[in-house]
Amino acid sequence: MQLNADFAAPAVVHADRLDWVPSPMAGVSRRMLDRLGGEVARATSIVRYDPGSRFSAHTHTGGEEFLVLEGVFQDEHGDYPAGTYVRNPPGSSHAPAAAGGCTIFVKLWQFDPDDRTHVRIDTEKAAPVPHRARPGVSVLPLYRDAHEDVRIEVWDAGSDIRLADAGGLELFVLDGGFTHDGEQLGKDAWLRLPPGMDLTAKVGASGARVYVKSGHLRSVTAPPDA
Numbered sequence: 001m002q003l004n005a006d007f008a009a010p011a012v013v014h015a016d017r018l019d020w021v022p023s024p025m026a027g028v029s030r031r032m033l034d035r036l037g038g039e040v041a042r043a044t045s046i047v048r049y050d051p052g053s054r055f056s057a058h059t060h061t062g063g064e065e066f067l068v069l070e071g072v073f074q075d076e077h078g079d080y081p082a083g084t085y086v087r088n089p090p091g092s093s094h095a096p097a098a099a100g101g102c103t104i105f106v107k108l109w110q111f112d113p114d115d116r117t118h119v120r121i122d123t124e125k126a127a128p129v130p131h132r133a134r135p136g137v138s139v140l141p142l143y144r145d146a147h148e149d150v151r152i153e154v155w156d157a158g159s160d161i162r163l164a165d166a167g168g169l170e171l172f173v174l175d176g177g178f179t180h181d182g183e184q185l186g187k188d189a190w191l192r193l194p195p196g197m198d199l200t201a202k203v204g205a206s207g208a209r210v211y212v213k214s215g216h217l218r219s220v221t222a223p224p225d226a
Contacts, residue, residue, distance in 0.1 A: 001035050003034055004033065004034035004192070005035070007168075010193050010197060011192045012190070012191050012192075013189070014186075015188040015190055025054075027052065027053025028048070028053050028055060030046060031045060032044075036222040037223055040109075044170075045108075046103060046104070046105055046106075047103070048101075049101055050101055051098065051099065051100050051101040053097070057094065058093060058094075059091065060089075060093065062090055062113075063089050063090045063092070063110065063111030063115065065087050065110065066085075066105060067085050067104065067106075068080050068083060068086075069102075070082055070102060070103040071101045071102030071103060075097065083123045085121045085123055085142050086119065087111075087117065087118060088118065089118060090115060090116070105211065110216060112147040115147070117145075119142070123152055128140040136156035136159030136160075137154070137155055137161065139151050139154075147215065148215045149165075149213070150211075151212055152210070153210050154207070156207055157205050158205070159207075161200070162200055162201075163201075163212070163214070164199070165215055167214060168193060168216065169191075169199055169214050170191070170214070170217070171192075171211065171212050171213075172189075173187055173189045173208060174209045176207045177203075178204055179204070180200065195217055
Protein backbone atom coordinates (compact mmCIF):
# COMPACT_ATOMS: atom_id res chain seq x y z
CA MET A 1 0.00 0.00 0.00
CA GLN A 2 1.09 3.54 -0.74
CA LEU A 3 -0.70 6.37 1.06
CA ASN A 4 0.58 9.96 0.99
CA ALA A 5 3.73 8.34 -0.36
CA ASP A 6 5.09 11.35 -2.29
CA PHE A 7 7.44 12.73 0.34
CA ALA A 8 8.51 15.58 -1.97
CA ALA A 9 5.01 17.06 -1.69
CA PRO A 10 3.09 18.44 1.32
CA ALA A 11 0.35 16.25 2.79
CA VAL A 12 -2.61 17.12 5.00
CA VAL A 13 -5.07 14.72 6.64
CA HIS A 14 -8.02 15.71 8.84
CA ALA A 15 -8.06 12.44 10.74
CA ASP A 16 -11.36 13.09 12.49
CA ARG A 17 -13.04 12.88 9.06
CA LEU A 18 -11.71 9.38 8.34
CA ASP A 19 -13.50 6.12 9.01
CA TRP A 20 -11.89 3.65 11.39
CA VAL A 21 -10.50 0.70 9.41
CA PRO A 22 -10.26 -2.69 11.18
CA SER A 23 -6.75 -4.10 11.60
CA PRO A 24 -6.01 -7.85 11.42
CA MET A 25 -6.45 -8.00 15.22
CA ALA A 26 -10.01 -8.04 16.57
CA GLY A 27 -10.97 -4.86 18.41
CA VAL A 28 -8.06 -2.83 17.00
CA SER A 29 -8.77 -0.29 14.26
CA ARG A 30 -6.86 2.58 12.69
CA ARG A 31 -6.91 5.76 10.69
CA MET A 32 -3.96 5.73 8.30
CA LEU A 33 -2.09 8.99 7.64
CA ASP A 34 0.81 7.80 5.52
CA ARG A 35 2.05 4.34 4.62
CA LEU A 36 4.67 2.52 2.57
CA GLY A 37 4.05 -1.22 2.66
CA GLY A 38 1.40 -3.70 3.77
CA GLU A 39 1.13 -5.02 7.33
CA VAL A 40 4.88 -4.49 7.56
CA ALA A 41 5.14 -0.81 6.70
CA ARG A 42 6.71 2.54 7.24
CA ALA A 43 3.54 4.03 8.64
CA THR A 44 1.97 6.89 10.54
CA SER A 45 -1.45 6.11 11.99
CA ILE A 46 -3.95 6.74 14.73
CA VAL A 47 -4.77 3.38 16.33
CA ARG A 48 -7.79 2.66 18.52
CA TYR A 49 -7.98 -0.28 20.93
CA ASP A 50 -11.47 -1.27 22.08
CA PRO A 51 -11.83 -2.13 25.79
CA GLY A 52 -10.37 -5.56 26.42
CA SER A 53 -8.57 -5.76 23.08
CA ARG A 54 -4.97 -6.79 22.66
CA PHE A 55 -2.34 -7.26 19.98
CA SER A 56 -0.18 -10.34 19.57
CA ALA A 57 3.37 -10.19 20.91
CA HIS A 58 5.68 -8.85 18.22
CA THR A 59 9.13 -7.38 17.61
CA HIS A 60 9.55 -3.87 16.20
CA THR A 61 12.30 -4.54 13.69
CA GLY A 62 12.15 -0.92 12.53
CA GLY A 63 11.18 0.69 15.83
CA GLU A 64 7.92 2.15 17.15
CA GLU A 65 7.15 5.64 18.44
CA PHE A 66 3.78 6.52 19.96
CA LEU A 67 1.89 9.11 21.97
CA VAL A 68 -1.14 8.02 23.98
CA LEU A 69 -4.06 10.31 23.08
CA GLU A 70 -6.87 8.80 25.17
CA GLY A 71 -7.26 6.00 27.72
CA VAL A 72 -4.48 3.76 28.99
CA PHE A 73 -2.20 1.73 26.72
CA GLN A 74 -0.69 -1.37 28.35
CA ASP A 75 1.95 -3.99 27.78
CA GLU A 76 4.05 -6.32 29.91
CA HIS A 77 6.28 -3.37 30.83
CA GLY A 78 3.51 -1.29 32.45
CA ASP A 79 0.62 1.11 31.94
CA TYR A 80 0.86 4.21 29.77
CA PRO A 81 -1.88 6.79 30.48
CA ALA A 82 -2.99 9.55 28.12
CA GLY A 83 -0.12 11.94 27.47
CA THR A 84 2.60 9.29 27.64
CA TYR A 85 5.25 9.44 24.90
CA VAL A 86 7.14 6.21 24.16
CA ARG A 87 9.96 5.14 21.86
CA ASN A 88 10.53 1.41 21.44
CA PRO A 89 13.71 1.18 19.33
CA PRO A 90 14.53 -1.36 16.61
CA GLY A 91 14.73 -4.85 18.06
CA SER A 92 12.38 -4.20 20.97
CA SER A 93 9.27 -6.32 21.53
CA HIS A 94 6.03 -6.28 23.50
CA ALA A 95 2.42 -7.50 23.65
CA PRO A 96 0.10 -4.43 23.63
CA ALA A 97 -3.33 -4.36 25.27
CA ALA A 98 -5.90 -1.92 26.63
CA ALA A 99 -8.24 -3.22 29.32
CA GLY A 100 -10.25 0.00 29.27
CA GLY A 101 -9.56 0.98 25.66
CA CYS A 102 -7.22 3.62 24.32
CA THR A 103 -6.21 5.64 21.26
CA ILE A 104 -2.61 6.28 20.23
CA PHE A 105 -0.76 8.25 17.55
CA VAL A 106 1.89 5.83 16.29
CA LYS A 107 4.82 5.82 13.87
CA LEU A 108 6.54 2.65 12.65
CA TRP A 109 9.81 2.05 10.79
CA GLN A 110 11.01 5.66 11.11
CA PHE A 111 14.07 5.15 13.34
CA ASP A 112 17.77 5.36 12.70
CA PRO A 113 18.60 1.62 12.39
CA ASP A 114 21.30 1.98 15.05
CA ASP A 115 19.02 3.69 17.60
CA ARG A 116 18.68 1.61 20.78
CA THR A 117 17.31 4.29 23.09
CA HIS A 118 14.13 3.54 25.03
CA VAL A 119 12.11 6.65 25.97
CA ARG A 120 9.08 7.03 28.21
CA ILE A 121 7.84 10.52 29.16
CA ASP A 122 4.60 11.48 30.89
CA THR A 123 3.95 14.78 29.12
CA GLU A 124 1.13 15.57 31.55
CA LYS A 125 3.73 15.89 34.32
CA ALA A 126 6.32 17.91 32.37
CA ALA A 127 5.84 21.64 31.75
CA PRO A 128 6.75 23.16 28.38
CA VAL A 129 9.41 25.88 28.63
CA PRO A 130 9.04 29.26 26.87
CA HIS A 131 11.34 29.44 23.83
CA ARG A 132 13.79 32.31 24.14
CA ALA A 133 13.94 33.08 20.42
CA ARG A 134 10.33 32.36 19.45
CA PRO A 135 7.75 34.61 21.14
CA GLY A 136 4.46 32.89 21.91
CA VAL A 137 6.01 29.41 21.82
CA SER A 138 6.76 26.96 24.65
CA VAL A 139 8.53 23.66 24.03
CA LEU A 140 8.54 20.26 25.74
CA PRO A 141 11.47 18.22 24.29
CA LEU A 142 10.76 14.52 23.78
CA TYR A 143 13.76 13.19 21.85
CA ARG A 144 16.63 14.52 19.77
CA ASP A 145 19.54 12.98 17.89
CA ALA A 146 21.34 13.50 14.57
CA HIS A 147 18.37 11.95 12.75
CA GLU A 148 15.43 13.88 14.20
CA ASP A 149 14.04 16.34 16.74
CA VAL A 150 10.75 15.42 18.44
CA ARG A 151 8.87 17.74 20.79
CA ILE A 152 5.51 19.11 21.84
CA GLU A 153 5.07 22.82 21.16
CA VAL A 154 2.44 25.03 22.77
CA TRP A 155 1.51 28.10 20.72
CA ASP A 156 -0.21 31.13 22.21
CA ALA A 157 -3.54 32.22 20.74
CA GLY A 158 -3.15 34.55 17.76
CA SER A 159 0.57 33.90 17.37
CA ASP A 160 2.32 33.86 14.01
CA ILE A 161 4.44 30.71 13.80
CA ARG A 162 7.24 29.98 11.38
CA LEU A 163 9.09 26.67 11.29
CA ALA A 164 11.72 25.55 8.84
CA ASP A 165 13.92 22.46 8.68
CA ALA A 166 16.14 21.24 5.87
CA GLY A 167 15.13 17.69 6.80
CA GLY A 168 11.36 18.18 6.64
CA LEU A 169 8.57 18.79 9.15
CA GLU A 170 5.64 16.81 10.51
CA LEU A 171 2.93 18.08 12.87
CA PHE A 172 -0.07 16.51 14.61
CA VAL A 173 -2.55 18.81 16.36
CA LEU A 174 -3.27 17.65 19.91
CA ASP A 175 -5.46 20.60 20.95
CA GLY A 176 -6.60 23.91 19.45
CA GLY A 177 -5.64 24.70 15.90
CA PHE A 178 -3.97 26.92 13.34
CA THR A 179 -4.18 27.99 9.71
CA HIS A 180 -1.44 27.12 7.21
CA ASP A 181 -1.50 27.98 3.52
CA GLY A 182 -5.17 28.95 3.79
CA GLU A 183 -6.25 25.67 5.41
CA GLN A 184 -7.56 25.37 8.96
CA LEU A 185 -6.08 22.48 10.91
CA GLY A 186 -7.86 21.55 14.13
CA LYS A 187 -7.56 18.75 16.67
CA ASP A 188 -6.34 15.47 15.13
CA ALA A 189 -5.19 17.16 11.90
CA TRP A 190 -1.86 15.95 10.53
CA LEU A 191 0.50 17.92 8.30
CA ARG A 192 3.72 16.82 6.61
CA LEU A 193 6.01 19.25 4.79
CA PRO A 194 8.95 18.12 2.65
CA PRO A 195 12.54 19.23 3.22
CA GLY A 196 12.97 22.89 2.38
CA MET A 197 9.30 23.88 2.78
CA ASP A 198 8.50 26.25 5.64
CA LEU A 199 5.49 26.20 7.93
CA THR A 200 3.84 29.61 8.23
CA ALA A 201 0.94 29.34 10.65
CA LYS A 202 -1.57 31.64 12.27
CA VAL A 203 -2.72 30.22 15.60
CA GLY A 204 -6.44 30.26 16.39
CA ALA A 205 -8.25 31.85 19.30
CA SER A 206 -7.84 28.77 21.50
CA GLY A 207 -4.10 28.48 20.96
CA ALA A 208 -2.58 25.17 19.88
CA ARG A 209 -0.68 22.22 21.31
CA VAL A 210 1.16 20.36 18.59
CA TYR A 211 3.38 17.27 18.29
CA VAL A 212 6.30 18.30 16.06
CA LYS A 213 8.92 16.09 14.41
CA SER A 214 11.63 17.57 12.20
CA GLY A 215 14.70 16.46 10.29
CA HIS A 216 13.52 12.90 9.65
CA LEU A 217 12.48 13.22 6.01
CA ARG A 218 15.92 13.57 4.43
CA SER A 219 15.74 9.93 3.37
CA VAL A 220 12.54 7.86 3.30
CA THR A 221 12.48 4.15 2.47
CA ALA A 222 10.06 1.28 2.87
CA PRO A 223 10.93 -1.66 5.15
CA PRO A 224 13.04 -4.27 3.33
CA ASP A 225 10.36 -6.95 3.78
CA ALA A 226 7.40 -4.69 2.86
